[in-house]
């Protein structure tokens with residue numbers, strides 16, 4: 001039985017509960033991987049009109065072994081903008097994450113905004129196994145034999161190799177490189193600075209939850225933070241959502257319940273289970289919390305400014321007789337239909353517009369981020385069943401997760417003491433509206449490993465292109481980032497001149 005709508009997206013969240021249906025009454029952590037039986041349509045997003053040229057770099061398949069088959073190459077896509085640059089000037093590299101690179105470039109207007117000031121060359125490198133950078137073409141996702149080459153260490157090595165080659169081709173070996181990344185891309189940027197300090201002089205890691213592993217932070221943090229976002233708007237809003245799950249569960253036992261529910265939720269096809277509705281609502285609340293931006297934006301979907309407030313307004317202003325579930329539905333409709341163009345809702349089938357499905361494999365191998373729902377969260381309470389999770393991964397891919405690999409490879413425990421004595425030039429920026437912020441670095445570690453925290457910020461909001469409606473705190477955050485990067489570069493050029 002696969003009752004879950006799989007949740008696609010960057011930093012794909014995982015439902016931390018099953019609906020307590022009679023057949024499956026144990027609350028369980030369901031990885032996306034396990035939920036992955038409903039067909040996911042592949043679609044191509046319209047290509048944004050970006051000021052970049054596209055290139056393809058022959059990249060080595062396996063950087064870490066020297067067997068003949070490791071030498072196979074594949075084409076890794078990267079985007080480049082040379083409009084402001086001259087030889088010797090800085091190179092700003094976006095370390096691509098789990099999706100096609102055009103999408104990240106379109107949503108990282110910040111780099112374009114600051115390029116003229118630094119006369120920077122901009123490069124956006126696609127992560128292997130995403131977008132067009134498929135090492136085995138259409139067969140890339142066939143099995144663990146091919147997917148085995150999809151991991152963060154190979155991705156970091158790809159970036160290093162490509163950057164070196166690019167600098168050589170530009171005859172600009174002395175250009176300082178600064179890496180930028182958001183979300184998983186931010187984790188990669190921070191790790192890149194730690195692993196390849198000779199390639200990048202600094203990293204701006206926005207909304208990078210590098211502490212979301214093992215037992216570094218409480219497992220309930222993520223969903224507690226989502227809930228807090230709603231509670232901060234209104235207690236009633238939080239309570240309505242929290243109370244809606246029981247109403248949904250009651251429907252699963254009613255005759256004609258699913259037919260009625262399909263009508264009420266305006267689904268395109270009659271529902272097979274209430275669990276898909278749980279996933280659909282869940283997705284709307286979680287992703288809206290993540291992208292609770294201060295201005296109208298279209299990252300995952302088009303949404304108004306501060307969409308959590310808008311959702312709660314819908315809930316709080318519903319007619320007094322309305323059920324909690326119908327209020328939750330009305331709120332979720334904001335997420336799915338702010339464009340006002342949906343005729344019906346595809347509750348059981350979703351469309352993967354940005355080619356994100358490789359994240360599934362990554363969560364089943366190295367990116368094990370345990371999550372639970374506490375009693376205080378607005379979601380049904382549940383624990384994390386590692387054994388169950390591992391079984392699902394085994395079933396799907398024939399491999400088991402390596403639960404402690406990330407903290408072994410990159411650290412994370414006692415990060416403050418460790419990085420205080422090692423490492424430099426990293427900005428960790430986090431907005432507390434973003435539930436991933438709880439897994440981020442929220443305190444200054446040293447004079448050059450800086451945490452910039454904004455109370456009202458959401459998921460890598462600083463990376464969005466500036467707009468005329470940006471609030472002061474956001475402009476100030478970006479100003480600080482620019483100032484710190486400028487300092488790194490000044491130091492670099494000073495050292496270069498005195499070498």
Ligand SMILES: *[C@@H]1O[C@H](CO)[C@@H](O)[C@H](O)[C@H]1NC(C)=O
Nearest residue numbers: 055056057058162165166169
């Ligand atoms: C650098 O030039 C070589 C030779 O033309 C080419 O194969 C390689 O793809 C170039 N590197 C990058 C990063 O484009």
Ligand SMILES: *[C@@H]1O[C@H](CO)[C@@H](O)[C@H](O)[C@H]1NC(C)=O
Nearest residue numbers: 266337340341342343344345
């Ligand atoms: C989406 O919004 C439009 C405009 O308000 C409305 O006519 C339509 O019924 C909505 N779609 C769904 C599925 O609710």
Ligand SMILES: *[C@@H]1O[C@H](CO)[C@@H](O)[C@H](O)[C@H]1NC(C)=O
Nearest residue numbers: 220373374375376377381382
């Ligand atoms: C959550 O609530 C349940 C049932 O009320 C209770 O048994 C459990 O101890 C509570 N857990 C926590 C962590 O408070």
Ligand SMILES: *[C@@H]1O[C@H](CO)[C@@H](O)[C@H](O)[C@H]1NC(C)=O
Nearest residue numbers: 442443444450451452453480
């Ligand atoms: C870290 O230090 C910077 C100044 O370098 C300061 O602006 C910022 O608020 C500090 N961050 C935290 C979380 O205290």
